[in-house]
Amino acid sequence: MTRPARFITFEGIDGSGKSTQARMLADALRASGHDVVLTREPGGSPGAEEIRALVLEGDPDRWSAETEILLFTAARRDHLERTILPALAAGKVVICDRFADSTRMYQGLSRGDLRGIVDQLHSLMIGREPDLTILIDMDPDKGHARAKGRQTAEERFEDFGTELQAQMRAGFLALANEFADRFRVIDGDQAIEAVAREVLTTVEAELS
Ligand code: ADP
Ligand code: TYD
Numbered sequence: 001m002t003r004p005a006r007f008i009t010f011e012g013i014d015g016s017g018k019s020t021q022a023r024m025l026a027d028a029l030r031a032s033g034h035d036v037v038l039t040r041e042p043g044g045s046p047g048a049e050e051i052r053a054l055v056l057e058g059d060p061d062r063w064s065a066e067t068e069i070l071l072f073t074a075a076r077r078d079h080l081e082r083t084i085l086p087a088l089a090a091g092k093v094v095i096c097d098r099f100a101d102s103t104r105m106y107q108g109l110s111r112g113d114l115r116g117i118v119d120q121l122h123s124l125m126i127g128r129e130p131d132l133t134i135l136i137d138m139d140p141d142k143g144h145a146r147a148k149g150r151q152t153a154e155e156r157f158e159d160f161g162t163e164l165q166a167q168m169r170a171g172f173l174a175l176a177n178e179f180a181d182r183f184r185v186i187d188g189d190q191a192i193e194a195v196a197r198e199v200l201t202t203v204e205a206e207l208s
Helices: 018-031 046-056 065-089 100-109 115-125 140-148 162-178 192-207
Strands: 007-011 036-040 093-097 132-137 183-187
Touching: 007 018, 007 100, 018 036, 018 093, 018 132, 018 192, 036 065, 046 065, 065 093, 065 100, 065 115, 100 115, 100 162, 132 162, 132 192, 140 162, 162 183, 183 192
Parallel strands: 007 093, 007 132, 036 093, 132 183
Antiparallel strands: none
């Protein structure tokens, strides 16, 4: 890694513990004096949060995969312009729960091979990768059980079934190989505090 890792993303299947770990990392970095913006996708800016409701609620067949790519990318563009880039320009650390790698997986893999379209639109409209991506690797059955424990209206993607979750897990691990310079894989099947310690050690090594 050539520059300090100030734009940090968390990726992984649903229920792997991303949100928990993103929050704990933000707390730990703040405690050591960093100015941190904790954000998430889809969402992270007022406009993108509106798009979040469109993509995560309602019938599973509400949008085609192609339309979803456009919606997630539109949300990301707004989030980047209004939240991420201004924070980075102000010298802050940005921690983001999911980013473009989620589109590469969920829209790129789940309904046929659309990865090429995702990548083309990404380079046209986003053109920015995180400095560091923490992949929380997790057994799909365990992740699904955790995710199902939550009561929420955001369920369009949560009934994927174990087979697709397993495909997503393998896809994320392949992505970690493809972008080995910025990905670090951490085993999510440990106690919350143990995962958090590994995350912090990994981030501290790249932040200086
Ligand atoms: P994600 O953001 O990846 O979907 P969350 O952080 O929301 O995952 O975690 C999903 C659920 O699992 C939450 O109820 C959370 O408290 C719990 N959880 C997170 N990490 C662990 C862990 N290491 N062990 C057990 N439960 C966990
Ligand atoms: P998230 O709120 O992170 O859910 P979870 O905490 O269960 O992981 O994300 C909601 C869903 O949105 C998740 O199932 C993955 C999906 N998603 C996409 O399909 N494409 C994307 O580009 C992003 C950012 C998320």
